[in-house]
Amino acid sequence: MHFSTLCIVSLAAGSALAAPVQPHESGGKEHIVIISNEQDLPTYVEEVLERLALNTSHPDVRQIYNNSAFRGFSANMKSHCLDLLANMSDINVVEEAVSVEGLVMKASLPERSDPAMQQRDGQYYATRSNAPWGLQSISTTSPVEGSTSAMDYTYSYANQDLGAGVDVYVLDTGIYTDHTIFGGRAKMIWSYDSQFTDLDGHGTHVSGTAAGAILGVASNANIFGVRALDANGGGWSSDVVAGIDFVIQQHDKRKSEAASNNFKGSVLSMSLASAGQVTAITQAVQAAVGAGVHACVAAGNSDVDACSASPASAGGSAGPAITVGAVDMNAKRASFSNYGSCVDVYAPGVDIISAWIGGTNMINQLSGTSMATPHVTGIVAYAMANATLAGNPALMKEWISMSALDIGDGILLANNGVKGGNSEGLLGFSKKAIEGNSGFVSTTSVPASTDGQTVAQSTPLKMARRPYSSGVYRSGLCRRNGVSRGSKDVWLCRAAKRGLTGLDNLVSDAEKLRHSIVDS
Template sequence: MTPGLLHYILLALGVAATIIAHPTPRIDTSTDLPSNSVHQSGGKHHIVLFDSTLPNQPSIDDVLSRLGLYPEHEDVVNHFNGSGFRGFSANMDAHCLDALAEMSDVAIVEEVANVSMVETRSTAPWGLERISSAGTISGNPGTLNFTYSFDTGSGLGAGADIYILDSGINTQHVAFQDRAQVKVLVGSVEDGTGHGTHVSGIAAGMLVGVASRANILGIKMFEDNGTGSSDVALKAVGYAIDSHMARRNQTGFVGSVMNMSWRVPKINAMNMAIKAANDAGVHTIAAAGNDAEDACTGSPASSGGTGGNGITVGSIDISNAISKFSDTGSCVDVYAPGSNIVSAYIGGDNVIRPLTGTSMAAPHVAGIVAYLMTANQSLAQDPPAMKAFLKDTGLRDVITGPTLPGDPRILVNNGIRGK
């Protein structure tokens, strides 16, 4: 063998050895890769979409590899690799989410949401159409000629407890379908005025109510003639809190909301009791008051708005105008239908009639809270989060009429904007 040939062979072997020992370098597309991005199994289901404005989007394999994942991994659920957008969905914990947040070529990371169909219920009161639509509505408010739209996945409040602190409930009314019961603190077992029955129907009655599968728990704090006192009202709040605490670990229980369609001059004891309820995970809904004054001057209304985690509700009419009687101001959180609202009543098991007041506005919101608790259980026992959610999803710039300074002028909505 000539020296030249041997030299050639050795060079060739040297090149071959070099190739084996040092694989061909590739372009590094993982400059955003955090050092702690190894995937840990489990976590919540999230969608990840890449930045479509980039001239060269990363491949799905590339981004998954940065997380310590690969397309066939059991935690990778779906791939989106069409011409319109690119990304994937996967079960990921906070470790991966933190890593994705540092990647400049990732545009969106969101938790997967349930998709449900929207269902409608005709022969409804105007208030139900108002809280489930974005457009204007018209018609005779004293009829049931309106349409209620709702998310079929919401469960319509199934598993939620609505406490109605009021005059009692006509539990035999067909609107309640054996879902209503009453704890009597004063007076007889009967609803002497019909007020509590009407309020309960708006919150959770069949045909006339928002959350028509919720449990209705009346606490009778008014005498049969409609009179009441603040100490009995405090006792009613305490009873609701205790009942909620006893229910928390029961199968099928979702959460509790307390409706208070009444007003007393502002008293610190009542607001302290409302705070205790909120701290225990009970959502509290208060009528703003019917004196066309500052809602902050009364209780429990002053526990809402800027005053705490309670939710205070003012009244509008069918034209979206603030009802002339409604209290307003910085303690109000949202507005709901309160003028000429048809609901269940006393005098028979199928009697309905219209009533007017912020007493009628508040249970619309209590019903929405029960509805939302079953649809979004992260809100179920978190009153501050529920309050923020209602204000974020409410309709703005649609209410007319004067209000006191600091009033947010938000019209409550159940999340179905309808027609």
């Protein structure tokens, strides 16, 4: 999903908390305020608000950020409040809240075969048949050939945990938790408003790729929906920061209870992008990783340097997050995908089949770095079976890069380490994950067993259609133009228009799969 963003930051030193020169006046624009980490008292947010003639219950105060990694708030403020903040020495960020904007056929998925453990050179790995092409791509060294609409590919993995004990937080439009492929593992836990479901579909699709049965990478992980975007796929940067704040609080709570809940760690998945830098979002992502939360973020869909956008700029060689670009089935960078030094790895992001809203068996086929990101989110959750990787986001980020396939043209293609049954780099084999060890693989052998998925196979999944009619597009969406320039597809992107909600009638025309939605 694409987000238009302006970055307005005031980092000013001056006298400490001075008294307000005048009472607070309502009617100002919403701004995000992040307090310096040097001020770690839980009450410091209240003290700053008091100096602005505000308090936590004032109607102009929209969000309070109060976790172990950062503190702050968002509030509607006029210039006199902003002037006061500019003269407070312990304020890190003052930034205006901006808007963020985050095929089609009737199809029945074939029954999934229970995975059988296979042995090669004394090493064990499992395969899952009837998978979408993206899952084969991330678990093999060979090119993937065939139709992106088919469900006849093979997913290979070496660890039967498949994310068991890992919490995957999908910060997005919400999750349709009743969907068949989640098998009761998905739960909505936070929303910026009173809607605790997915009214758009994007968050459900992302969740299905990250951790859904049949269609997902880490199909035994817990899936938690953090709804920061609305039914039209848009939202505000202040709510994105508030969602991250909640994730850190939940991570700390789960970590404190790890002995009783089999908790292994947390992964934050953010399939959203901005048109420019948003310092508050970038700092919040950095703080989450600092608190021990692994973070996977989308590179963006503008075919530009990913370092120009947030949260993508929080990754790469200089950032702690894992920024993910998109490739097609031919392992070529998707023509819409952002690129550059802030991108850590690329993953399948064109014509990806995953869960959808509108019914417990609905699926949809979308394209974008939004679809690429949850593939890597799932790999991270899967790899957290290794306790050393689970407890060290920096080491996990390095393992993700080391396990990826260098296919040239600056593309590191994400891989779960199984590489089609090849024991080289296989998670679960031979080497212990310790800092300085380029193998980053555990010594634990994997017993033969099923993968624990609980999908009711008697219920067929059906493809939904969300077409592009003249002039009606969701914010930030793109579509193929049906023509090519050289070797690159041409994608048409349109500005936001409201009013396209829900699902249209199912159609059986397989050719309409060519008009895939692109989300970032």
